[in-house]
Amino acid sequence: MSDSRTVDAADGTDSGHTETSSSSSGSTDDELTASDSTGGRRDVVVPMRLYKTITVFSTLIAAVSILFGFILLDAATLEVSVLRGVIVAAIGVVGITPDQSLLSGLLGVAGLSLMALGSGVFILSSRFRAAGMGNAQEDSDEQSTNG
Numbered sequence: 001m002s003d004s005r006t007v008d009a010a011d012g013t014d015s016g017h018t019e020t021s022s023s024s025s026g027s028t029d030d031e032l033t034a035s036d037s038t039g040g041r042r043d044v045v046v047p048m049r050l051y052k053t054i055t056v057f058s059t060l061i062a063a064v065s066i067l068f069g070f071i072l073l074d075a076a077t078l079e080v081s082v083l084r085g086v087i088v089a090a091i092g093v094v095g096i097t098p099d100q101s102l103l104s105g106l107l108g109v110a111g112l113s114l115m116a117l118g119s120g121v122f123i124l125s126s127r128f129r130a131a132g133m134g135n136a137q138e139d140s141d142e143q144s145t146n147g
Helices: 029-039 047-078 082-094 100-125
Strands: 002-008 014-021 042-046 128-130
Touching: 042 047, 047 082, 047 128, 082 100, 100 128
Parallel strands: 002 042, 042 128
Antiparallel strands: 002 014
């Protein structure tokens, strides 16, 4: 059974539009709502201007986060990195000399965290769509070969 629901961004309520495809198993609306709340995808319908803004800024944030995440990972693995030298010099101004293995670990965790943040922003932004946009999977004329 497949259930696809949309949420109106203006008031956060279900638009009432439900598309289902199921065999004649006699499922009720209560079962569809329960399955939707546990694992169904919920698209948020927003105006086109907001959709464009979300798409631009979420892509920018995701790309910059991934880029800086890789830069921090590079600084974590190379002890001769320019960024690592700048960080050690900045910490040295305060009067603290960081342990190299501790600094490598912190830079590595920070880099991976930035990469996860960028991925999460991009994934969350894919939930939004403008009014009138269909789901590419629903519009496909091809038959599914997934079983």
